[in-house]
Amino acid sequence: MAAKGVARTRGTIHDFPDFDANKDAETLHKAMKGFGTDEDIILDLLTQRSNAQRQQIIIGYKTVVGKDLIDDLKSEISGTFESLIVALLYPPARYDAKELYDAVKGAGTSEDVLAEILASRSNAQIHQIVEAYKEEFDSNLEDDLTSDTSGYFERVLVSLVQGNRDQTDADPDLAVEDAKALYEAGENAWGTDEEKFISILCSRSVPHLLAVFDEYQKINEIDLEDSISGECSGSLQCAMLAIVKCVKNKPAYFAEKLYNAMKGAGTDDHTLIRIMVSRSEVDLVEIKAFYKAKYDETLHSSIVGDTGGDYKDALVKICAGDD
Template sequence: MAAKGVRRTRGTIQDFPDFDANQDAETLHKAMKGLGTDEAIILDLLTQRSNAQRQQILIGYKTVIGKDLVEDLKSELSGTFESLIVALLISPDRYDAKELHDAVKGAGTSEDVLVEILASRNNSQIHQIVKAYKEDFDSDLEDDLTSDTSGYFERVLVSLVQGNRGETEADPSLAVEDAKALYEAGENAWGTDEERFISILCSRSAPHLLAVFDEYRKINDIDLEDSIGSECSGNLQCVMLAIVKCIKNTPAYFAEKLYNAVKGAGTDESILTRILVSRSEVDLVEIKAAFKAMYDVTLHSAIVGDTGGDFRETLVKLCAGDD
């Protein structure tokens, strides 16, 4: 199964040239059989293959070894390292679906996970996630969201999970109207018209919303984020801010989340895992640049300073250099 071509992305992980899934499968099997497991070989190999290639390795492993690679890895590894390695072997849509399912079906609802994924994915990705969720968990994502959330926060999530955001260029005259509508619904109103915020922020295209944000600043002389901070609270504020930040600069949004994950009270390994796995083939190069620009420290050094063991080494490989 040799690779026919090499895709290039703004991610740190690319297709591995001269790829052979069956050979990789045998290498992984050798690393796990006998006394002890060679974790270095496992993490080194899997972080040098794209997700599409890892999917082929799963098939190759079952073909040449006659066993399930994920099950073998789970029996040999443990802790955060195991979770990270297994995450690398899940396709992007199914990984997002799994994270969303864990967020609503675990002990309590992890609202921050719902916000992060649904606010940052495009229409096509949302549709794939909804489909994968149904296939993998025999449940409807929208139904699970509505049963675990409430109020305007629930309504924002339901709007986002439709994957029906506009995809047109900015309409200058409508951008002015939308900016005025947001101003009238928030800063210039007695109370906040949350429905107007939801309608505009969840349905307009990204280029159009950028124009709306510019017009809003002209009208109100402050950024929309500042208005959301003063007009909304709790989970609604969190999801509204995430939408605006992702529209403005998605890499900066993820850089901020990563920084908070390593610099808060204790390291949040789940956030590090989710973001580095899900963005490694999308825009992790840009996230790294944003991280350095925003915090004057490299993502690589932040990870090295706040994690350890094979988990750290895998994250460092995904990060691909201290630049």
């Protein structure tokens, strides 16, 4: 029971009580048949069911309607609203796999997406993503990454996609050694020893890396993030910073990404949808808290001010409150 209680405080979407997959399937079908589509019913229902329940609704829809729910939704809705609703219907590992596939197979490579997903997922999640990628696209994720990226950025991704990060507690003596090694590889070197950064940041456990970061600041009086920003550039910097930020505070990392997706001219809807959907049952409550603390406005108010229509209404439902 305790574990369930903890989960409820971290995500904004939970299992819907008195759930009936076939009844929900019939409700969605009625919302789409006839003249016009009732978007409010679609967004209300699907944003208030957990992902596991949505998978049952997909099966229920085929059972009671004899058609594919996602195909029917795509024929009835469009634009960013369609993208968001369809994203909600993917199982988490398949959704991550799809985002990675789009990042390497689309026009150009979305290095930021590759870094975000691979730096923020656990070993077990990465193994599930690799399996889902193979199943969905009949392709090997590591092979696709290596064919589409290069240099030290490619090596970071290859390391992360192994899903083999150490899981042990911090080793205080080794933390001092690692901090010194990072200092000697960067701030105290002529040029940067990228291999040393990759070796430590991609393989050590999260508790150990937190200890390394503390020791690094003692040696150098500079935060490792600042050192990486000065020592690396481009896609390698993006990946290294994603790792460090996720180790330090994953909800704060995603809060920053959401803020950047909505600030300035235009909205990065792709990033907004991906993070809101993928974190909705994980830690969106914490992301909201860090967002408000850092940017002095709520995530809810940013969404309302930056989006519109059914798309906005669905995002607001996922956000679950202006707090």
